[in-house]
Amino acid sequence: MIWPVAIGELHGVFSWLYSLLESTGLSQPWLDIIRYIVLGLVVFGVLCLIALFLVWWERKIAAHIQQRFGPMRHGWHGWYQTIADALKLLQKEDILVDTRDKVVFFWAPVICFVAAFLAYICIPFGDKLIVADLNIGILYIIAITTFTVISLLMAGWGSNNKYALLGGMRSAAQIVSYEVPMVASILVVVVFVGSLSMVDIVEAQSGWFTNWFIFRVPFGPIAFVTYIIAATAEANRTPFDIPEAEQELVAGYNIEYSGMKFSMFFLAEFANGFTVSAIAVTLFLGGWHGPFLPSWVWFMGKTLAVVFLLMLFRWTYPRLRVDQLMEFAWKFLVPVTFANLILGAWMKYAGWYW
Amino acid sequence: MDAPVSLVFWILSFIIIVSAFMVVSLKNIFHCALFLILCLFSVAGIYLLLNAEFLAAAQVLIYVGAVSILMIFAIMLTSQLASKRISQTNENKLVAFFVCLMFGLSTLVLIANTHVWRYSAQALPEANVLTIGKYLMTDFMLPFEVVSVLLLAAMIGAIVLARKETS
Numbered sequence: 001m002i003w004p005v006a007i008g009e010l011h012g013v014f015s016w017l018y019s020l021l022e023s024t025g026l027s028q029p030w031l032d033i034i035r036y037i038v039l040g041l042v043v044f045g046v047l048c049l050i051a052l053f054l055v056w057w058e059r060k061i062a063a064h065i066q067q068r069f070g071p072m073r074h075g076w077h078g079w080y081q082t083i084a085d086a087l088k089l090l091q092k093e094d095i096l097v098d099t100r101d102k103v104v105f106f107w108a109p110v111i112c113f114v115a116a117f118l119a120y121i122c123i124p125f126g127d128k129l130i131v132a133d134l135n136i137g138i139l140y141i142i143a144i145t146t147f148t149v150i151s152l153l154m155a156g157w158g159s160n161n162k163y164a165l166l167g168g169m170r171s172a173a174q175i176v177s178y179e180v181p182m183v184a185s186i187l188v189v190v191v192f193v194g195s196l197s198m199v200d201i202v203e204a205q206s207g208w209f210t211n212w213f214i215f216r217v218p219f220g221p222i223a224f225v226t227y228i229i230a231a232t233a234e235a236n237r238t239p240f241d242i243p244e245a246e247q248e249l250v251a252g253y254n255i256e257y258s259g260m261k262f263s264m265f266f267l268a269e270f271a272n273g274f275t276v277s278a279i280a281v282t283l284f285l286g287g288w289h290g291p292f293l294p295s296w297v298w299f300m301g302k303t304l305a306v307v308f309l310l311m312l313f314r315w316t317y318p319r320l321r322v323d324q325l326m327e328f329a330w331k332f333l334v335p336v337t338f339a340n341l342i343l344g345a346w347m348k349y350a351g352w353y354w
Numbered sequence: 355m356d357a358p359v360s361l362v363f364w365i366l367s368f369i370i371i372v373s374a375f376m377v378v379s380l381k382n383i384f385h386c387a388l389f390l391i392l393c394l395f396s397v398a399g400i401y402l403l404l405n406a407e408f409l410a411a412a413q414v415l416i417y418v419g420a421v422s423i424l425m426i427f428a429i430m431l432t433s434q435l436a437s438k439r440i441s442q443t444n445e446n447k448l449v450a451f452f453v454c455l456m457f458g459l460s461t462l463v464l465i466a467n468t469h470v471w472r473y474s475a476q477a478l479p480e481a482n483v484l485t486i487g488k489y490l491m492t493d494f495m496l497p498f499e500v501v502s503v504l505l506l507a508a509m510i511g512a513i514v515l516a517r518k519e520t521s
Contacts, residue, residue, distance in 0.1 A: 029358070104388070136483065139411040146419030150391060153426050157384055169430055172423055179419070196483060 009294050011128035039131050043120045051270040055082045058270075058311055065315040092259040097160065100256065104158035108151045109257065109264040115147035116271040123278045124198045126288045126296030137198035138186060141279065142179070145234070148272065149175045152253045155265070159256035167252025170242050170322065174233055177329040178240070182230035184337035188223040188344040189213050189283045202287030212286040219344040224284045226337045228309070231276035233329070236269065237310055239317040242325060277306035363403055369396045378442060383429055386442075391422045408483045 017038075021031060056071065056079065063070025071078030096105075119141045124130040134140050149172050156168020190196055192213065193204045205211045214224045233240035244252030254265045281287060281302040290298035320328070373393040377386045394417040401410035490498050 101382075101384075104384070134407065136407045136411045139408070139415070143411045143414040143419065146415060146423075149423055150388075150418070150426075153423065153430075154388070157426075157430065165430065169427065172427060176420065176423055194484075 010126060010296050014129075043131060044117065046125075047117055047120055047271050048267065050274050051267040052082045052086065054270040054274060054307065055085075055266070057307075058314075061308070061311045062315050065312075086263060089259055089263040094259040094261065097256050099160040101158040101160060104154045105256075106158075108155035108158055109261040109268075110151075111147055111154065112151035112268045113264045113271075115145055115151065116268040116275065118144045118147075119275045120271075122198055123275065124202055124282060124287055124299070126294065126299050129288075129296055129299075130199060133197055133199045136196050138190065138201070138279070138283070139196050141275070142183060142186070145272070145275070146175075146179070148268070155253040155257070159253070161256055163249045163251075164253050164255050167244055167249045167255070170249075171236060171253060174236075174240060174242065174325060174329075177326060178230045178233035178333075181226055181329065181333035181337040182234060184334070184341050185223040185227035185230060186279075186283060188219055188341050191341070191345050192216070192348055198282055198287075202282055202289065205286040206289055209286060209289075212284060212289075214284040219340050219347065220284065222336070222340045223344070224280070226333055226340065227280060227284070228306075230329075230333060230337075231280065232310055232313060233325075235273045235276050235310070237273065238314040239320050240325060241314075241319060242322055273307060273310060274303065277303045277310065280306050359403060363400070366396045366399045366403070369393075370400075381440060381442070383440060384426070387422060387426050387429060390425070391418050394418055394422065406482065408486060 018035065021034060026034070059081070060070045060077065069077075071081035074081045074084055121131045122134055122137050122141050124133075152171045152175075153168045156165045156171075159165070189201060193201050195201065195204075205213060209215065213220045215221075236244065242248075244254065249255070254262055257265060278299075281299065285302050285306070288295035288299040290302075293301075370393055373389040373396065376389040377393060380386050380389065395414060398410040398413040398418075401407075401413060
């Protein structure tokens with residue numbers, strides 16, 4: 001038996017665990033089943049940890065921007081405040097409206113959470129640290145996250161409440177609109193790499209940091225900025241949070257939800273925020289590449305930096321109006337991203353890149 | 355097909371048939387739309403079994419992510435559809451059932467009588483995105499462009515219909 005950890009890299013741990021499993025002498029189908037169950041549980045645990053951490057972090061950042069302290073009482077600077085909150089939400093009574101659409105109301109938070117969870121299958125958390133390197137990687141993530149829209153529509157409809165319905169419809173209109181510039185920004189990178197696989201995209205940015213796509217002037221920075229704008233809208237965050245605009249819609253699609261169902265929406269929202277940041281890091285910021293530290297530390301550090309950027313947006317910019325939001329997407333972002341895509345494809349064809 | 359794959363195939367087929375039946379039989383039209391999404395998503399699963407990953411992702415992206423959402427949107431915006439429980443059948447239902455039955459039976463007979471399929475069911479090459487892209491830009495250029503023009507025409511038509519006359 002070989003000791004697994006080679007200076008902080010995590011993939012050794014998994015191959016070591018798998019070799020332990022193999023030494024028990026089980027047959028191949030059982031090995032696969034156990035492996036998938038364990039991997040699923042690990043991804044689920046990572047997702048929950050990230051979401052819990054991000055909730056705490058968001059509250060701290062919001063507080064410090066507003067010259068407050070935020071949660072301070074539970075542990076060092078309130079570090080286990082969100083754990084206590086989650087436990088409280090678990091115990092709370094599940095308040096149900098009588099006029100709800102029973103089946104739709106029940107399944108909406110489930111689908112929302114599962115969609116957020118499934119996207120994590122294809123995120124490269126580090127060197128060889130990816131559950132499944134699909135050859136349609138990035139397309140798979142875009143496709144599977146569209147279920148978020150459906151879950152929000154279901155929540156809006158199932159609640160049988162006009163605020164919830166408006167919130168659901170706004171979110172659908174917004175996410176469908178901003179999907180176009182987001183995919184167009186992603187396509188610039190895909191055109192350059194010539195592959196949809198997440199691992200291939202990261203490998204194409206190895207070496208010195210000038211190889212990262214954000215530094216491939218001029219299309220790289222443009223694509224990064226348009227992607228970040230579109231991703232903020234996709235994750236329903238301010239300045240694009242009209243689906244749950246508190247002053248207009250009370251809380252939007254999740255107004256009738258309480259207890260565990262509400263916390264599932266809440267966790268999924270933060271999980272999605274992490275997902276869009278992880279895609280930004282994978283596509284534009286070199287993924288797990290970086291010197292000295294283990295790859296997963298680099299990946300998490302870069303992703304949390306992008307999440308921090310999104311949080312700064314949220315607490316410093318005012319919310320856009322519905323019509324401004326749509327005009328910005330269709331009249332500005334879509335033309336810019338498509339022009340950028342053509343520019344990138346032409347430069348790739350002409351060989352004007354390094 | 356080995357055992358797990360065929361098991362998945364039968365489960366998917368069952369979901370597809372049941373949800374397709376629900377789409378045409380339920381009274382609540384929002385539930386119909388949701389079952390349509392389930393049906394189309396399971397079809398994407400069948401594509402995955404055939405190693406056509408790109409097709410599966412495109413199916414989910416286009417049908418689940420765009421077409422169905424547009425339908426749900428239309429249902430929510432149409433107040434007559436939103437609240438009532440509407441019947442999906444009218445007085446022509448017997449004729450329609452008969453026509454559908456005939457169509458289904460003839461398709462089944464055709465499938466049962468075809469012994470040699472033109473394309474073999476062997477596994478597709480890895481990374482078939484590249485292959486699809488190459489063929490779309492060379493051999494199937496004309497249909498691809500015609501479809502684009504058709505979609506553009508539909509889009510302009512929708513804008514013309516939706517626009518208010520401002521004279």
